[in-house]
Amino acid sequence: MEKSIEAIWKQGFIESDALIAPKLNNLYNQKTKTIIDKLKRAMRFNLYLIVVIATMSLGLYTMLGVPYVGIFIFILFIGVYWLSIKHARTIKNIDASMNSYDYLKSFHTWVKKAISNNSKVMRFFYPLIFLASLMPIMHALKSGEVTSTAISNSGFHLIYGIPTFAWIISFVLAxxxxxxxxxxxxxxxxxxxxxxxxxxxxxxxxxxxxQN
Known part of the structure; x- marks a missing residue:
């Protein structure tokens, strides 16, 4: 009796060395390689983008007269870059000799773990970037003679020359x-x-x- 499609699939797909369904194996091997390559290219581009943004931020904030903010933001982005590189290197721990299904499942698990680990870091990254980006505005308000005088005469309670409510709103958002x-x-x-x-x-x- 001829084998069912399900049986042929199970033997040909789950067992990577089976010869019953070589075309099916080749198809999914190629699809697996294509999708993994796309993801790796996207990851490399993202790393490149992080470095570009870090460098541009350093130059921009230096031009705005707050180089210390640029250095701080640069360090934050490079920290994210370093963590991403560290996670990316763990891809080598995935056994490339597995069949397509097991390899994709392992890769999917790796992706979810990387996202989970990065989420813990990015919870601090976003508010720190937000607060740092406000520094040039504060610098401009305090250094501008007209704006500084207007704020001083506004009647608002000030902390370091900035209205207290502005500090409160900023920290609430952070x-x-x-x-x-x-x-x-x-x-x-x-x-x-x-x-x-x-x-x-x-x-x-x-x-x-x-398979099922």
């Missing part, structure tokens, strides 16, 4: 960024990698459906 930092990072990741992750999940689901 706290909210910390609280929702994980969700902000998820949105950021989906914006950059969303389409590739979706293809990865669809492909895994397709393989599981064929």
């Amino acid at each position: 706290i909210l960024m910390y609280v929702f930092g994980g969700k902000i990072y998820q949105w950021d990741v989906n914006l950059f990698y969303g389409r590739i992750f979706k293809k990865l999940e669809i492909m895994i689901a397709e393989m599981e459906k064929l």
Whole structure:
């Protein structure tokens, strides 16, 4: 009796050295390679973008007269870059000799772990970047003779020449960024990698459906 499609799939797909369904194996091996290559290219581009933004921030804030802010933001971005490189190197721990399904599942697990670890860091990154970006505004308000005089004569309670309510609003926003930092990072990741992750999940689901 001829074997069913499910049996052929199970033997040909789950067992990477089987010869019953070589075309099916080759198809998914190629699809796996394509989607992993796309994700790795996107990751390399993201790393390049982080370095570019860090460098541009250093130059921009130096031009605005607050080089210490530029250095601080540069260090933050380079810290994120270093963590991303550290996580990327752990890809080598995934056994490349596994069949396509097991490799994709392992890679998917690696991606989720990397996102989870990065989320913990980015909760601090977003509010710190936000507060640092306000420094040039504060510098401009305090250094400008007209604005400085206007603020001094406004009747508002001031802390270091800035209205107290402005400090309160800034810190409240920073706290909210910390609280929702994980969700902000998820949105950021989906914006950059969303389409590739979706293809990865669809492909895994397709393989599981064929197996079952």
